Amino acid sequence: MSIAEMANAAAGLAQFSPAPSLLEIGDSFWLSAVLKIAVVLAVFFVVPLVVGYMEHKVMGHQQARLGPMEAGPHGSLQLVADGIKFIQKEDLIPSAADKWVFAIAPGVAMVPAILIFLVLPLGPGIWGVDFELGLFYALAVGSVTTLGILMGGWASANKFSLIGGLRAAAQLIAYELPLILAGIAVALQAGTLSLVGIVEAQSTFFIPGTEINLWYLFPQILGFGIFFIAAMAELARPPFDMPIADSELVFGYMTEYTGIKYAMYMLTEYAGMVSMSALMVVLYLGGWQLLPGVPMPGCGGSGNIFDCNALGVGLGVAVTLGKIMLLTFLMVWARTTYPRLREDQLQRFSWLVLVPLSLLNLAIIAVAKGVF
Amino acid sequence: MATTSPPGVGLLKGLGVTIKQMFKPAVTQQYPHVKPDLPPRTRGVIALMDENCTVCMLCSRECPDWCIYIDSHKETVPPAKEGGRARTRNVLDRFAIDFALCMYCGICVEVCPFDALFWSPEFEYSEYDIDKLLHEKGKLREWMDTVPPPPALDEGADAPGEVATAIEKANQELEAAKAKAAEEARAKEQGEQAPAAGDAAAAAPAEPEVKAGEIDQETFDRLIAEGKSERIARSKAKAAYVKKEKQRLKEQAEQQAAAAPAAEEPKVEAGEIDQETFDQLIAEGKSERMARAKAKAAYVKKQKAKLRAEAEQAGGGDAVEAPAAEGSGEAAAGEAAPSAAPRKADIEVEGAGEIDQETYDALIASGKSERIARSKAKAAWVRKKKQEQMDAEGDA
Numbered sequence: 001m002s003i004a005e006m007a008n009a010a011a012g013l014a015q016f017s018p019a020p021s022l023l024e025i026g027d028s029f030w031l032s033a034v035l036k037i038a039v040v041l042a043v044f045f046v047v048p049l050v051v052g053y054m055e056h057k058v059m060g061h062q063q064a065r066l067g068p069m070e071a072g073p074h075g076s077l078q079l080v081a082d083g084i085k086f087i088q089k090e091d092l093i094p095s096a097a098d099k100w101v102f103a104i105a106p107g108v109a110m111v112p113a114i115l116i117f118l119v120l121p122l123g124p125g126i127w128g129v130d131f132e133l134g135l136f137y138a139l140a141v142g143s144v145t146t147l148g149i150l151m152g153g154w155a156s157a158n159k160f161s162l163i164g165g166l167r168a169a170a171q172l173i174a175y176e177l178p179l180i181l182a183g184i185a186v187a188l189q190a191g192t193l194s195l196v197g198i199v200e201a202q203s204t205f206f207i208p209g210t211e212i213n214l215w216y217l218f219p220q221i222l223g224f225g226i227f228f229i230a231a232m233a234e235l236a237r238p239p240f241d242m243p244i245a246d247s248e249l250v251f252g253y254m255t256e257y258t259g260i261k262y263a264m265y266m267l268t269e270y271a272g273m274v275s276m277s278a279l280m281v282v283l284y285l286g287g288w289q290l291l292p293g294v295p296m297p298g299c300g301g302s303g304n305i306f307d308c309n310a311l312g313v314g315l316g317v318a319v320t321l322g323k324i325m326l327l328t329f330l331m332v333w334a335r336t337t338y339p340r341l342r343e344d345q346l347q348r349f350s351w352l353v354l355v356p357l358s359l360l361n362l363a364i365i366a367v368a369k370g371v372f
Numbered sequence: 373m374a375t376t377s378p379p380g381v382g383l384l385k386g387l388g389v390t391i392k393q394m395f396k397p398a399v400t401q402q403y404p405h406v407k408p409d410l411p412p413r414t415r416g417v418i419a420l421m422d423e424n425c426t427v428c429m430l431c432s433r434e435c436p437d438w439c440i441y442i443d444s445h446k447e448t449v450p451p452a453k454e455g456g457r458a459r460t461r462n463v464l465d466r467f468a469i470d471f472a473l474c475m476y477c478g479i480c481v482e483v484c485p486f487d488a489l490f491w492s493p494e495f496e497y498s499e500y501d502i503d504k505l506l507h508e509k510g511k512l513r514e515w516m517d518t519v520p521p522p523p524a525l526d527e528g529a530d531a532p533g534e535v536a537t538a539i540e541k542a543n544q545e546l547e548a549a550k551a552k553a554a555e556e557a558r559a560k561e562q563g564e565q566a567p568a569a570g571d572a573a574a575a576a577p578a579e580p581e582v583k584a585g586e587i588d589q590e591t592f593d594r595l596i597a598e599g600k601s602e603r604i605a606r607s608k609a610k611a612a613y614v615k616k617e618k619q620r621l622k623e624q625a626e627q628q629a630a631a632a633p634a635a636e637e638p639k640v641e642a643g644e645i646d647q648e649t650f651d652q653l654i655a656e657g658k659s660e661r662m663a664r665a666k667a668k669a670a671y672v673k674k675q676k677a678k679l680r681a682e683a684e685q686a687g688g689g690d691a692v693e694a695p696a697a698e699g700s701g702e703a704a705a706g707e708a709a710p711s712a713a714p715r716k717a718d719i720e721v722e723g724a725g726e727i728d729q730e731t732y733d734a735l736i737a738s739g740k741s742e743r744i745a746r747s748k749a750k751a752a753w754v755r756k757k758k759q760e761q762m763d764a765e766g767d768a
């Protein structure tokens with residue numbers, strides 16, 4: 001019995017049959033578990049580094065600089081060098097800090113960021129588990145990261161850290177709502193919360209009365225915009241980086257952190273960018289499908305994107321990663337372009353603009369779903 | 373802007389700005405790999421030309437940080453002439469600048485009255501140990517080699533101070549030599565004509581010599597007719613004669629001077645450069661500015677040499693004839709002016725910037741900095757020229 005089956009059984013939803021993962025090795029539970037963990041950790045540690053390097057370079061060139069140039073060819077190993085540096089640094093704990101909370105807070109922030117990758121489908125068959133409640137799981141686990149941030153801010157015994165932590169909590173509450181409302185609209189249209197199911201639903205969604213296949217991006221462009229902005233705010237990415245706000249709060253909740261703990265927070269931020277982008281790829285950009293209506297080479301099944309051979313799997317993973325890079329590029333682009341909002345503007349924007357708009361979006365989708 | 377465009381357009385424009393910038397070349401200078409192109413007056417490090425320093429202590433006293441350390445002792449120089457007074461001279465023992473304290477205000481370079489301190493654009497002398505930022509005399513002297521040559525003068529600018537002074541001095545010596553020659557000539561003449569020596573000669577020593585004793589008949593007759601005594605009429609007529617004669621001689625001299633330009637130093641259009649020299653210097657890796665300045669000098673030199681050669685061929689006869697025509701001692705003083713005139717002009721035309729190539733090469737070969745070699749070669753050239761004039765004077 002797999003984890004998914006147990007979860008489904010617990011939820012009393014026996015009728016959902018999860019799509020099989022290619023990472024299952026025969027009947028061996030432990031071997032498949034090890035393989036899945038290895039894949040998830042590889043993605044967790046490698047892709048954020050690539051995204052980080054891309055951010056360095058894109059920010060550099062958008063600011064008329066070159067970005068890192070010395071470590072590795074064109075500075076491509078800069079973040080590896082940074083990682084080594086962080087490991088070497090002294091691990092300081094302020095004497096007034098709440099030591100245990102201070103020490104585990106980065107872990108509390110980082111572990112959920114790893115766990116999200118368990119359900120994200122990166123290609124045909126390339127996922128840890130296909131939960132029936134996949135979307136719910138991803139959004140719920142992702143929110144736990146904020147708990148780690150709040151703990152760190154509280155335990156540092158530093159006013160800047162505390163303000164940063166509280167801002168993070170306030171930001172999470174404000175933006176979780178539009179994020180979830182936009183996600184619900186997708187789940188409503190797809191008729192499932194399973195992330196694999198949503199990809200499948202997109203590959204078989206046609207404009208009513210025609211044979212034209214579309215991703216959910218097009219009917220739900222409003223929802224995509226809301227989700228994208230809310231995701232940036234959740235991740236505290238500029239221009240929504242009030243919890244860090246270098247010019248006001250030194251470095252927010254990370255002010256007192258050094259060395260490897262600091263690196264864990266940073267990794268969490270970049271892994272969050274990757275997982276949120278992967279989520280958007282799944283919800284709005286058709287997952288690993290190359291283009292709407294185009295069958296994947298070497299694939300069959302529903303929407304011609306399942307049951308792939310090696311070529312199809314490789315291509316599918318490449319397509320997903322490419323879309324993730326595109327979305328993270330958009331986040332970096334927004335970062336270089338816009339100045340940081342004020343805290344009250346941030347709150348006002350969420351409650352007075354995004355929440356009503358996401359409710360409107362949900363209503364439109366619900367009505368449309370009922371009509372067609 | 374917000375009033376003229378719908379909301380959100382500004383946000384999109386912002387995205388446009390950053391994405392456009394992304395595809396423009398970055399302005400970053402890859403410093404340790406690519407050296408910066410610094411302007412010549414960059415304040416990098418202070419160089420000391422210790423042979424110029426007279427230990428006047430001005431720099432050390434004016435330095436706002438008091439970071440210049442000077443030690444010296446006095447030496448007694450024996451009198452130059454027998455029975456003269458012994459003089460003392462300052463000898464520089466130590467000259468150090470503490471660049472850990474220096475704030476690069478440039479006041480020391482500014483106040484040094486003897487051109488002993490210079491700015492060099494060199495800036496890569498950071499140290500792991502703060503003590504090493506105290507640069508002693510030897511190190512400060514080494515920086516001298518990195519001091520760029522002074523910027524080229526504008527066209528038609530006055531010659532630089534030291535060169536102008538040297539020319540002035542050369543001219544004065546020439547004047548003195550000429551005066552001496554005239555003195556001798558007159559003395560000789562006076563010796564010859566002693567019996568007949570009239571008061572006129574004594575009255576106008578510097579004027580061209582005139583045979584005294586003659587009288588101007590016209591003036592004499594007029595005075596007699598006016599009823600003056602014979603004595604008065606004679607003496608006045610004598611004076612009139614001298615005046616007239618002098619007038620004639622002067623005119624003659626002027627005519628010669630006007631004819632002289634044939635022998636004068638040829639004038640050359642400045643601004644052209646010698647392409648060959650330029651290419652060669654560029655190939656040697658010199659900066660374009662330096663190469664251009666040198667190539668200009670080379671062009672002027674070449675051109676002058678050519679013109680001079682032509683002039684010698686064409687005007688050789690005149691140059692020989694001119695003095696021969698004057699002949700007698702009477703003309704000695706008159707001749708000095710025209711023949712000296714071209715040489716004086718000679719210095720003024722090419723004095724600035726002309727260097728003695730031989731000296732220059734020798735100094736460069738002995739490892740001196742270009743600047744020093746240049747200034748010494750310049751001095752050597754002026755000295756040589758002076759010598760030549762003295763020789764010419766002696767011949768005359």
Ligand code: SF4
Binds near residue numbers: 436437473481
């Ligand atoms: S430049 Fe430096 S050494 Fe010269 S006067 Fe200023 S502080 Fe003193």
Ligand code: SF4
Binds near residue numbers: 483
């Ligand atoms: S001002 Fe010039 S000459 Fe006088 S002590 Fe300083 S460096 Fe020497």
